[in-house]
Amino acid sequence: MIMHVANLRQNYTRDGLHEDDVSDDPMQQFATWFAEASEIEEICEPNAMILGTVSPAGRPSARVVLLKDLDETGFTFFTNYTSRKGTELIANGFASLVFLWEPLERQVRIEGRVEKIPATVSDKYFHSRPRQSQIGAWASPQSEAIANREVLEQNFVELTEKYPEGTEIPRPDHWGGFKVIPDKIEFWQGRPSRLHDRLMFTLQSAGTWQRDRLAP
Numbered sequence: 557m558i559m560h561v562a563n564l565r566q567n568y569t570r571d572g573l574h575e576d577d578v579s580d581d582p583m584q585q586f587a588t589w590f591a592e593a594s595e596i597e598e599i600c601e602p603n604a605m606i607l608g609t610v611s612p613a614g615r616p617s618a619r620v621v622l623l624k625d626l627d628e629t630g631f632t633f634f635t636n637y638t639s640r641k642g643t644e645l646i647a648n649g650f651a652s653l654v655f656l657w658e659p660l661e662r663q664v665r666i667e668g669r670v671e672k673i674p675a676t677v678s679d680k681y682f683h684s685r686p687r688q689s690q691i692g693a694w695a696s697p698q699s700e701a702i703a704n705r706e707v708l709e710q711n712f713v714e715l716t717e718k719y720p721e722g723t724e725i726p727r728p729d730h731w732g733g734f735k736v737i738p739d740k741i742e743f744w745q746g747r748p749s750r751l752h753d754r755l756m757f758t759l760q761s762a763g764t765w766q767r768d769r770l771a772p
């Protein structure tokens with residue numbers, strides 16, 4: 557069946573976000589919204605998310621990363637552990653994520669603590685990536701100042717010679733996954749007259765989620 561994206565958007569906006577239609581489990585609700593975003597042609601990378609970190613001095617920074625795994629416990633992405641974000645996450649232990657699915661007039665905001673995922677899981681994902689991306693992880697000292705672009709290209713050439721086709725490229729120790737384990741998840745749905753819907757889930761000490769409607 558051909559999907560009529562424009563109608564879909566109108567329906568979502570008209571229907572809004574009612575407490576009765578939302579799962580009690582925000583991870584389940586996220587999975588539902590993520591699946592819906594993935595169906596929309598205009599959303600090229602539904603898994604693109606803005607990751608916020610904070611330096612030990614309390615200075616925030618943000619950048620886009622890609623969600624690569626979602627399970628009931630959290631949101632996993634991959635990066636360089638010695639990058640700015642990597643060192644800040646290791647030092648501070650907390651992160652925020654924002655998904656914006658503009659054609660659906662939806663935003664999801666997530667906050668929580670961060671853990672490195674097990675090395676074996678990072679290994680598996682690393683080796684599933686295209687060879688050139690594996691070499692790229694070695695070639696780029698992410699977030700460091702470099703003299704010029706040739707530095708990267710030279711690194712790439714040398715590494716391609718070091719790891720010829722058919723040899724296994726080991727995962728660098730400084731590259732792997734982080735999982736954001738949420739304790740707050742907010743679903744925002746655009747509505748007419750700026751009376752948008754906001755449903756905030758906050759994890760309670762008993763492990764249950766409290767749900768509050770927030771003013772837009």
Ligand SMILES: Cc1cc2nc3c(=O)[nH]c(=O)nc-3n(C[C@H](O)[C@H](O)[C@H](O)COP(=O)(O)O)c2cc1C
Pocket residue numbers: 601604617618619620621622623633634635636639640641642698699
């Ligand atoms: C669409 C998009 C997807 C990206 N995905 C990732 C990613 O999954 N992991 C990553 O380390 N950087 C990713 N980047 C690059 C980051 O935004 C950022 O430039 C880089 O990680 C360095 O950030 P830092 O210096 O704050 O650590 C992506 C950028 C864009 C625009």
